[in-house]
Amino acid sequence: MSKFSPLEHFEDVLDAGYRLLPFRFIQLEGDDYVVSNMAGEFVVLDRVKLDEFAKCELTPHDPVYSELKAKHFLLDEDSSSAVDLLTVKLRTKFAPLANFTALHMFVTTLRCDHSCPYCQVSRANDDRQEFDMSRETALKSIELAFRSPSPVLKIEFQGGESLLNLDVIRFIIEEVKKRNSHENRDLQFVIATNLALLCDETIELAREHDILISTSLDGPEALHNRNRPRPGNDSYKRTIEGIHRVRRELGRDSVGALMTTTASSLSQSKAIIDEYIAQDFRGIFLRPLSPYGFAIKTKFYQAYDQSKWLDFYFEGLDYIIDLNLKGFAFTEYYAAMVLRKMLTPFQPGYVDLLSPAGTGVAAVVYNYDGDVYASDESRMLAEMGDKTFCIGNVHSNTYEEIFLNDTLLEALESSFAGSVPMCSWCAFEPHCGADPVFHHATQSDFVGKKPLSAFCNRNMSVFKGLIKRMNNNPEIRDIFERWAYM
């Protein structure tokens, strides 16, 4: 007799059957279903196999058995380490919560030189200083930012046009750095600006403090200028010049750009992407328009419905995928964030795709007047007259009063996707997020009815669209893996 045992000897124990680990499923298309586990790993099964699996009728020699065992959907008598691994994976996904708020946005002024009709935050005539953040407000806000336990503090300057109050930006950076000499946090500074007013002083400041520049580029010149009017109608020219100046003087990766989608954008996805490629960006974030601020007032939000945006999105995505298939590396960042959730053990910090919601937890906004908002969108909502998510004021409230604000806690708790009707049994729950501000704005309810939710509808379509694409083509799967691990 051989001193070695055959494989069958080690498989005997599998005949005792298996138990199910927690899983959820949802129809992908036709007979195909997406089945996901707690950590967001997923497989696509046809209805018959799904049924067999759920009834514990799969046999150990079925390839589906192996796949589901390896991905921790089932537990057989041979091994129990799946539970340990699932635990670690789940813990990894939720670990960033312990750090609380990392992103602190300072609205240095509401003044702006642009008058964009879609502007999600009201602008003001650009010489009225009462819309500027004062040094007192800045100091109080810094105090609160350092109360966050996060080892990383990302300080982002927003507007209006943030550079119209460069003095307070400089003041905040210097105060934060002074304070940090004994706090030792990992500091990052970002200035969100349209770059039209970029001056030597700003470049110097950015160089001295390694500040990153985040700007707006909506697409080709005509579209950009139409979306972003300013005196002289030269927004595009100024932005492009600014982008290249920042690259030249501060470094290639010192500037990023965001686009806002409007009704006029919808027919131009390729042209917008081409503009980003021509300007030497390595990716683009094809953003949905949010329902806040002037966007609603000016009927921009209603001007196109969800399905038109989805067509725009997938047309753009497929164009980008095609570029990658031909060997040109270019990323669509929204997909990249979702794919990071689907294909890796990590949890990206993107506020809109967090559950518990990122509202007030992942990011917080200190407005020019000292009001504290749970998110950028909360401040936009307030500018429309709804101050639900104003969670306090730096001059009159303590850190505890602000971050234990009843409205905030209720919004976070009630919107947690793991316990919300329709989310809690959705196979995409591990990939999705909770957005109480959006649902409050559109349905006057932190949770919202998901069949009526544009947030749910949009994300659901994106999730399915991404899975279909990578499932049908291994080369696309490779590209998606690259995006996921960026």
Next chain:
Amino acid sequence: MIVLSTQSARYAGEIPAFERRIIRVSADPHRPTALRLREAFLVTSDIIPDGFGWYIFVNRPVGLVNGPTIELPSAFDYLADGDVLRLTPARNGLRVLFRRNASINSFLLTERCNNYCLMCSQPPRNVNDGWIVDEILEVLPLIDPDVPEIMFSGGEPTLLGDRFFELVQASKSYLPRTALHILSNGRAFADKEFADKLGKIKHHDLMLGIPVYSDLSHVHDYVVQADGAYDETIRGILNLRQSDVPVEIRVVLHKQTVTRLPQLAEFITRNLLFVSHVALMGLEMTGFTKANLDDLWIDPIDYRSELSKTVGILDRARIRTSIYNSQLCLLDRSVWKFAAQSISDWKQEYMPECDGCLVKGRCGGFFSSAHVKYSSHISPILVDDTSHAMG
């Protein structure tokens, strides 16, 4: 192939009475007198300084010296300053335990093992070999502290229990700049305290090389011929992570491991992404492999695409990945940059088919044991258009 040990060393002169002695080689005629007595002088010219404990003559006539002499055949002409030897004069024995100029020196800690892998290159023996630990503890202080890396292997080193930690501590204490690579099946670390103990030594540059052969527990257990091994190994890796001990995953490529290799890679990226390195290693035709050849042998040409796919998955997840014990002519060019020249110099060879190959210089070559069986697709690369792809 380099010969490390002989039973035909010729000892002469006044040989002190002992069974076994560990001694360092010196080739320095100006060595301080105070050190000479406990060292062996390697004679390379007519200048033979006095006072050394031993005099070694490799492939040259034994001259007149003041002290015992050892005469060695030309196979030992690689001996150099800083090498460490074990002398067993009663049996005309001599073994080279450490070579200063080797890229890596490996120490077998024990022959005992609790796995019984189908392809074990060092078949375990259930013997009482505690003397090995004593010997290594004696060797470590003699090793040049500037050597970049040493390796502990087995058998299963952790079966030594506390003596295992004693060895890790000694290599930290005596070799404070040297990396320590330990090959273990990781099972012992399923015990959290055991993993903690290793972490608490705070070795400055430690890596545990642990094999995971499948994403399926029963397949892994079959390959290592031990029920329950997979769960212990996985828990061991997780515990080592908790104890801040870096882990490398090692996968031997054969018929039982290549079929689900891409799935194993995916499993690693989802569950063990924290590992420092993944080594995908060609089969060595020695030990148990020969007995299980039918169950193990697959021509590397037949798993070429699985291997490329696997490397792609790991690389995209930014896990450092290497292919060991493999020949470039059997690999897709897209993965050449992952192929390492990993075979220890004393076991490395090339085949007659390699004659004229333009990339031989950077090919890992073969284990000397490969003569038993190797791919029928070995062929010289005659057009080298890949130098740009080698990274």
